[in-house]
Amino acid sequence: MWRVAITIAGLDSGGGAGIHADIKTFAAMGVHGATALTCVTAQNTYEVREAQCLSPQLVRAQIMAVWDDMGIDAGKTGMLGTREIIEEVASVVGKLGFPLVVDPVMVAKSGAPLISEDAVDVLKRRLLPVAKVVTPNKPEAEKLTGMKIASVNDAEKAAEFIHKEYGTEIVVVKGGHLEGGEAIDVVYYRGSFHKFSAPRLESRATHGTGCAFSAAIAAGLAKGLDPLEAIKTAKQFIYTAIKYGVAKGKGHWPVNPTAWVEIPAERWRAYEELRAALEAIRKNAALFAKAIPEVQSNLGYVIDPRYAVDGNDVVAVPGRIVNYMGEARPSGPPAFGASSHTARKILALVGKDPNARSAMNIKYSPELVERARALGYKIAVVDRRKEPEEAKKIEGGSMKWVVGEALSQTGGTAPDIIVDLGDWGKEPQITVVGRTPTEVVEKVLRLLS
Numbered sequence: 001m002w003r004v005a006i007t008i009a010g011l012d013s014g015g016g017a018g019i020h021a022d023i024k025t026f027a028a029m030g031v032h033g034a035t036a037l038t039c040v041t042a043q044n045t046y047e048v049r050e051a052q053c054l055s056p057q058l059v060r061a062q063i064m065a066v067w068d069d070m071g072i073d074a075g076k077t078g079m080l081g082t083r084e085i086i087e088e089v090a091s092v093v094g095k096l097g098f099p100l101v102v103d104p105v106m107v108a109k110s111g112a113p114l115i116s117e118d119a120v121d122v123l124k125r126r127l128l129p130v131a132k133v134v135t136p137n138k139p140e141a142e143k144l145t146g147m148k149i150a151s152v153n154d155a156e157k158a159a160e161f162i163h164k165e166y167g168t169e170i171v172v173v174k175g176g177h178l179e180g181g182e183a184i185d186v187v188y189y190r191g192s193f194h195k196f197s198a199p200r201l202e203s204r205a206t207h208g209t210g211c212a213f214s215a216a217i218a219a220g221l222a223k224g225l226d227p228l229e230a231i232k233t234a235k236q237f238i239y240t241a242i243k244y245g246v247a248k249g250k251g252h253w254p255v256n257p258t259a260w261v262e263i264p265a266e267r268w269r270a271y272e273e274l275r276a277a278l279e280a281i282r283k284n285a286a287l288f289a290k291a292i293p294e295v296q297s298n299l300g301y302v303i304d305p306r307y308a309v310d311g312n313d314v315v316a317v318p319g320r321i322v323n324y325m326g327e328a329r330p331s332g333p334p335a336f337g338a339s340s341h342t343a344r345k346i347l348a349l350v351g352k353d354p355n356a357r358s359a360m361n362i363k364y365s366p367e368l369v370e371r372a373r374a375l376g377y378k379i380a381v382v383d384r385r386k387e388p389e390e391a392k393k394i395e396g397g398s399m400k401w402v403v404g405e406a407l408s409q410t411g412g413t414a415p416d417i418i419v420d421l422g423d424w425g426k427e428p429q430i431t432v433v434g435r436t437p438t439e440v441v442e443k444v445l446r447l448l449s
Helices: 018-028 056-069 083-096 119-130 138-145 152-166 209-222 227-243 259-283 285-289 340-352 366-374 389-393 397-409 437-448
Strands: 004-012 032-043 048-053 074-077 100-102 170-173 182-189 192-199 205-207 299-302 314-316 321-324 327-330 358-363 379-382 417-420 429-434
Touching: 004 018, 004 056, 004 209, 018 032, 018 209, 018 227, 032 056, 056 083, 074 209, 083 119, 100 119, 100 209, 119 138, 119 152, 138 152, 152 170, 152 182, 152 192, 170 227, 182 227, 192 227, 205 227, 209 227, 227 259, 259 285, 259 299, 259 314, 259 327, 259 437, 285 327, 285 437, 299 340, 299 437, 314 340, 340 358, 340 397, 358 437, 366 379, 366 417, 366 429, 366 437, 379 397, 389 397, 397 417, 429 437
Parallel strands: 004 032, 004 074, 074 100, 379 417
Antiparallel strands: 032 048, 170 182, 182 192, 299 314, 299 358, 321 327, 358 429, 417 429
């Protein structure tokens, strides 16, 4: 059953905050998103150039149009702009009665004001009493309470004050602006304090954090989650959105709400792609067996490089692909984090060329290299005897050096074939590189056929 959440907020032409962030969050959280636009801003990641607000009557009309047709299970507010719009929103939400999350937006990430000074008191006295949840950050909470907030204890006092003074049922004082290794959000609910924390991220991707966080809470409420569960989920959601933010712009980069669903989808796609490629190896088991080196083979695939962090984001074969009685056989089903060696190789490749997401090692022979040349493959030959001692001493340093040497021969883009001539105690091998495991397997098949 579809639930409907509405955002009553402004438009960010840069797409990082406001209704853009909210709608992406609603979609990622599995609810249908509706909008009531309040103001339009000419904005990017580092400045708000111009803003113009709509009439309060038009804002009300948008809310009612959604309500009369689909109903509204929960809503949130962002930039409201003027006291007249705040009055109108408080009036209509008070009558309709759906749970409302108020993000008391006052200042843009760039520092530009997003609410008129005379509207702050109206927000306190008219909107907060009809809100179920309010989510101020440190500066906003200080503005709402007149308190100086420098610690979690101060945040607790501010949260309780806002509840008692303005009547909002649940108050979340966010901890992003407080000091410390953890970002701790303080929640005041039914006379008790609750804390939700996440590791503090040193990231430029903070544009739209408040919007996406409050929208995630609203989505949770729309789905019928307990308020504390909705807030806990929203905390995890925004951590992911910041960690995998959109690296675009000169200022504060946008958060990435769709990472919440894209990463699990990417992992499933990678698994399925590798599984299909392994099936192709099984169908040509005798042929592939001839190419397996003494150290055995493996085939790996990394998820979208935008989301790849470490070896746990590379799916490969646990225990490798072995030659069993003249047939190539994967020793197990695909698994993430299954091969640190394969993962290091692929991560080194994709770090230089985002299209080089898959690789497989096969045995070295001069005949295979010549066959690769005849097929027109782009080839790089690396002599491991020239590897610097400092590279050997670093975990994963050898693989980075090999990849760096290979790409230096091919103009920075990954070759089809990396010929590793080996060294003392290191078997010479060929690494076949491609965009997908299927492409890698097809390249190997052409080499062996």
